Amino acid sequence: MRDLETIDTIGVVGAGTMGSGIAQVAATSGYDVVMRDVKEEFVENGFDAIESSLDRFVSREKMDRSTADAVTERIAGTTELDDLADCDFVVEAAVEDMDVKQDVFADLDAVVDDDVALATNTSTLSITTIASATDREEEVVGLHFMNPVPVMKGVEVVVGEKTDRAVVDFAHEFAEELGKETWESDDKPGFVTNRILMPWINEGIRAYDEGVADKEDIDTGMKLGTNVPMGPLELADHIGLDICLDASQTLHEELGDRYKPAYLLKRKVDAGDLGKKTGEGFYEYD
Structure with missing residues (x-):
């Protein structure tokens, strides 16, 4: 799906530093989020990181407590990839390993609807190679958030060899909807x-x-x-x-x-x- 108005639920694969941060900013922007990792303890650690981050925003008076609580309530945690089946857009933030990412994308390709775009938060790995593990290469795009995600404004949109222009434009629009500013890179090592x-x-x-x-x-x-x-x-x-x-x-x-x-x-x-x-x-x- 390439229309922001049709996006209600965001899937995030990975509950580490980047994944939990992406889940937090998506939920802060009003989206429902399904945050998945391979172990329950990783999911719990992700929620701990989100709560600590929100607490800092509250203590600095950048957010009130009721808003912070609402953000947490919009995030569901899971260890099951199948729980992402109804997501309208999925962002992968797993470990920076090509084999892992290709496995994740192959599994996502089988789980989510055919018209759902898939993004990877990779900072150096080839979008084209990651996308080749799927049957929807034109729907795969790089969406490289900066760390810490809730604080840093920048997001790098990376265009794979077969990424459809409409998906690239959607990636820019989605990141901007989260309050970020974007720039674009070709799929070259390290991007910009x-x-x-x-x-x-x-x-x-x-x-x-x-x-x-x-x-x-x-x-x-x-x-x-x-x-x-x-x-x-x-x-x-x-x-x-x-x-x-x-x-x-x-x-x-x-x-x-x-x-x-x-x-x-x-x-x-x-x-x-x-x-x-x-x-x-x-x-x-x-």
């Missing part, structure tokens, strides 16, 4: 955002590892020198060092040595210091 962002983060890590400056000065220099809200090391911690590494490795495989991950990034991930979500990355967090 990560193609440019990951080398910036990796070079910041290399500068720190090679003793150019301490981490605080690197981040401060980039914030004051380029007018960005976070420097590369702080931003990497907030994204998740494992996610940065995965994205960098994908780009390295596709585009060559200019995208080679920094050694210190790999070492941090191997040590389990993944950033803010684990309490320690390049910085320590409460």
